[in-house]
Amino acid sequence: MKTIEIDRRRSLRQQPATGHNRWHPDIKPLLEVAAGEEVVLQTRDALDGEFNPKFTEADFAKVDAGGVHPLTGPVFVKGARPGDLLEVEFLDIIPEKWAFSCILPGFGFLRDLFTTPYMVHWNLTAAWATSPQLPGVRIPNASFMGVSGVAPSREQVRAWQRRERELASRGGFALPPDAHGAVPSTGAAAKDGLRTIPPRENGGNFDVKQLTKGAKLLLPVAVEGALFSTGDAHFAQGDGEVCVTAVEMSATVYVRFRVLKGEAKRRNVRAPQFTRDSYFTPPHWAAPERFAATMGMPIRDDGVNEGENLSLAARNALLAMVDLLERRGWTRQQAYIICSVAVDLRISNVVDVPNFVVSALLPEGIFTA
Numbered sequence: 001m002k003t004i005e006i007d008r009r010r011s012l013r014q015q016p017a018t019g020h021n022r023w024h025p026d027i028k029p030l031l032e033v034a035a036g037e038e039v040v041l042q043t044r045d046a047l048d049g050e051f052n053p054k055f056t057e058a059d060f061a062k063v064d065a066g067g068v069h070p071l072t073g074p075v076f077v078k079g080a081r082p083g084d085l086l087e088v089e090f091l092d093i094i095p096e097k098w099a100f101s102c103i104l105p106g107f108g109f110l111r112d113l114f115t116t117p118y119m120v121h122w123n124l125t126a127a128w129a130t131s132p133q134l135p136g137v138r139i140p141n142a143s144f145m146g147v148s149g150v151a152p153s154r155e156q157v158r159a160w161q162r163r164e165r166e167l168a169s170r171g172g173f174a175l176p177p178d179a180h181g182a183v184p185s186t187g188a189a190a191k192d193g194l195r196t197i198p199p200r201e202n203g204g205n206f207d208v209k210q211l212t213k214g215a216k217l218l219l220p221v222a223v224e225g226a227l228f229s230t231g232d233a234h235f236a237q238g239d240g241e242v243c244v245t246a247v248e249m250s251a252t253v254y255v256r257f258r259v260l261k262g263e264a265k266r267r268n269v270r271a272p273q274f275t276r277d278s279y280f281t282p283p284h285w286a287a288p289e290r291f292a293a294t295m296g297m298p299i300r301d302d303g304v305n306e307g308e309n310l311s312l313a314a315r316n317a318l319l320a321m322v323d324l325l326e327r328r329g330w331t332r333q334q335a336y337i338i339c340s341v342a343v344d345l346r347i348s349n350v351v352d353v354p355n356f357v358v359s360a361l362l363p364e365g366i367f368t369a
């Protein structure tokens with residue numbers, strides 16, 4: 001069994017031979033495997049060890065976001081070539097013992113409302129996450145990898161840089177290439193490498209919580225060997241990851257690859273897809289699961305109807321859920337964290353114009369009292 005081992009006492013920047021934090025085809029593979037081989041990849045948390053079990057809100061100012069998403073890899077898969085699909089089967093994801101969630105000012109879906117740092121430390125077992133900051137809450141293990149992807153081609157790097165610059169010129173949010181904190185720290189990968197915050201057609205930071213053990217991720221291959229990497233493991237997350245963090249952890253992931261020759265070109269697959277043998281249910285939920293839910297529609301507080309605006313509908317559903325949790329006795333910050341790690345935002349209706357509906361589902365099973 002082939003393995004990429006890391007020393008979690010050291011950051012990726014201190015151990016650059018174990019991975020990278022930019023997407024670029026020049027990044028050299030660390031491992032070469034044949035399709036069908038089982039591969040073990042040890043991973044760091046999303047902030048590369050900047051947070052630790054003694055970390056407090058007073059330490060937030062020290063965080064350097066330039067090294068976000070340390071990825072383990074790349075792995076060169078023999079036989080994978082442009083036009084193929086790389087199937088990545090997640091065989092197992094083993095958590096470490098500690099994790100965190102936090103509210104980072106300037107980030108998150110409700111960043112205009114939550115502007116004060118807030119920190120939650122989690123103690124992890126094979127079954128549950130519990131926290132002294134959220135007494136009476138027990139989150140079941142539903143571990144998955146937040147970031148998984150293959151290297152883009154040089155043509156894709158240039159094209160995606162252009163479209164993101166154009167987005168920024170229209171007032172949108174996009175992070176241009178930046179060598180600060182980059183691993184590798186020199187060369188084209190540092191200068192021109194794509195930041196890992198947004199997902200793209202090569203995969204990346206899609207934070208899809210259904211990619212747990214047993215899921216199969218399909219990625220269109222753009223370079224020889226595919227050059228697969230992964231990181232940003234989550235013990236659990238609500239659909240939406242609304243405060244910008246899930247239950248963030250380091251982990252060890254077991255994967256197996258299969259190359260589907262020519263299938264990306266034949267099927268015209270241009271973005272990631274995934275499959276599971278059964279609909280996702282975390283293994284430790286009680287069944288049938290009780291839940292409470294709020295709904296949001298695209299109507300502003302001043303009464304203006306922004307028809308078909310799913311973002312506003314999601315915001316209203318989320319704010320209603322925060323209010324519901326506050327009425328149950330949680331602080332507003334605790335409620336926002338609970339929403340990020342356990343509440344699922346679901347699109348319920350996109351046909352009954354003008355008022356699309358987004359629902360926020362809170363599983364009652366997370367509460368022990």
